[in-house]
Amino acid sequence: MAEPLAESGHRRGLSAGSHLLVQAGEYVCALPLRSVRRVLRALTVHPLPGATDELKGLAEFGGEPLPVLELARLVGAPTGAKPAYPVTIVVWVGPQDARELVGLAADAALEVSEVQLTSVVAGNGGFILGEALVDGEVVRVVNLEALGGDQ
Amino acid sequence: MSPAPSPVDQRGYLLVRRDGVLWGVSNGAVEGLTRHGARFRLAVGGAELGIDEVVGVVPELAVWPLTGALRRFWPDAAGGLAVHAEAPLVIVDPHRPPRALRLTDASESSKGEVADGERH
Numbered sequence: 001m002a003e004p005l006a007e008s009g010h011r012r013g014l015s016a017g018s019h020l021l022v023q024a025g026e027y028v029c030a031l032p033l034r035s036v037r038r039v040l041r042a043l044t045v046h047p048l049p050g051a052t053d054e055l056k057g058l059a060e061f062g063g064e065p066l067p068v069l070e071l072a073r074l075v076g077a078p079t080g081a082k083p084a085y086p087v088t089i090v091v092w093v094g095p096q097d098a099r100e101l102v103g104l105a106a107d108a109a110l111e112v113s114e115v116q117l118t119s120v121v122a123g124n125g126g127f128i129l130g131e132a133l134v135d136g137e138v139v140r141v142v143n144l145e146a147l148g149g150d151q
Numbered sequence: 152m153s154p155a156p157s158p159v160d161q162r163g164y165l166l167v168r169r170d171g172v173l174w175g176v177s178n179g180a181v182e183g184l185t186r187h188g189a190r191f192r193l194a195v196g197g198a199e200l201g202i203d204e205v206v207g208v209v210p211e212l213a214v215w216p217l218t219g220a221l222r223r224f225w226p227d228a229a230g231g232l233a234v235h236a237e238a239p240l241v242i243v244d245p246h247r248p249p250r251a252l253r254l255t256d257a258s259e260s261s262k263g264e265v266a267d268g269e270r271h
Contacts, residue, residue: 046171047172049170100220
């Protein structure tokens with residue numbers, strides 16, 4: 001099995017401010033790298049009847065069922081162009097003592113970048129921690145801990 | 152940090168499909184299976200459920216509990232999740248049959264015939 005991204009990044013000297021930038025509709029979102037387990041070509045998703053719009057459905061990951069959420073819906077991003085290489089980003093969500101794996105469907109994984117949390121502004125106190133400037137572009141910084149089930 | 156949820160091995164599941172979704176029902180919870188034209192009706196927990204296809208029976212499944220994140224975005228009842236042949240499936244809770252499997256029209260409520268060799 002390939003090495004988890006967060007662990008490999010730690011050995012390469014990536015800091016706690018390291019984030020994976022991903023395209024979600026017309027937004028660029030920043031996911032804390034320590035919570036990212038894997039980036040995959042978009043997994044096949046089986047929709048669940050009665051699910052909210054944010055839940056694309058269930059996929060299989062490593063022999064286990066994995067809920068897959070639509071990142072653009074979660075952050076309220078306008079729909080962008082049809083992605084050429086859509087991805088599923090497998091991440092840990094929820095508080096550290098009760099974390100769980102989910103897949104985030106996104107349009108593309110862009111790069112790893114530093115996001116200083118002291119520079120994040122205008123958060124909603126929930127899933128979107130706030131916005132920050134990265135290389136002159138506004139990115140939505142995502143709080144994956146708030147995506148757990150007991151929020 | 153708490154350990155990741157572990158699957159629970161349980162034996163004997165009937166696998167069925169409805170609207171493209173794969174469901175698993177513990178063999179012990181199946182009270183009857185009747186054919187209605189091209190479709191089937193499954194009796195579970197005193198309720199009648201409509202299904203499109205009987206996929207088969209598997210001797211065992213590793214069942215994972217529903218996670219909090221999934222419950223947040225999918226309010227229906229279920230007994231857990233599993234994977235069969237690389238496809239995820241939802242385990243029916245016989246005490247709380249899912250809304251997604253309820254009979255949807257009067258034609259499904261008419262008396263059917265027992266499917267040959269498929270009663271459990």
